[in-house]
Amino acid sequence: MMGPIGITSFIGQATTEGLKTSTLAAINNIIAIMAMITINLGVINLLPLPALDGGRLLILIFEMITRKKIKSKYEGWIHAIGFLLLIIFMIFISYSDIARLCGWI
Numbered sequence: 001m002m003g004p005i006g007i008t009s010f011i012g013q014a015t016t017e018g019l020k021t022s023t024l025a026a027i028n029n030i031i032a033i034m035a036m037i038t039i040n041l042g043v044i045n046l047l048p049l050p051a052l053d054g055g056r057l058l059i060l061i062f063e064m065i066t067r068k069k070i071k072s073k074y075e076g077w078i079h080a081i082g083f084l085l086l087i088i089f090m091i092f093i094s095y096s097d098i099a100r101l102c103g104w105i
Contacts, residue, residue, distance in 0.1 A: 003090065005097035007037065050082025 002010060011033055018026030048058040059078070063069055099105045 001093060001096075003093035003097050005094055006100065007033075009097070009101060049086070050078045051080075051086055052082070055079065055082055 011030060014029040014033055015026045018029040045052050046054040046057070048054040055078070059070060059075060096105065
């Protein structure tokens with residue numbers, strides 16, 4: 001698992017390897033990585049976690065089943081807690097990327 005720092009390092013390595021063959025190979029490597037990142041972001045965004053689109057879909061499905069609307073105050077708290085957990089996860093991943101680059105791991 002990599003965050004933005006690790007992905008940047010990975011793209012640099014893929015570009016260097018591609019340039020050993022040709023410029024076209026380097027461009028193909030970058031385009032393949034971009035496609036992979038785009039697909040992964042789409043899939044991750046649909047996970048049923050609060051603060052993501054999948055979490056919103058889960059709330060909508062819950063409201064359809066129960067036929068009761070969740071109060072916006074509670075929905076806001078659900079998304080705020082989910083967002084906080086995502087930020088903590090992002091900090092952990094960024095620390096792991098930096099530690100990997102510095103050779104601590």
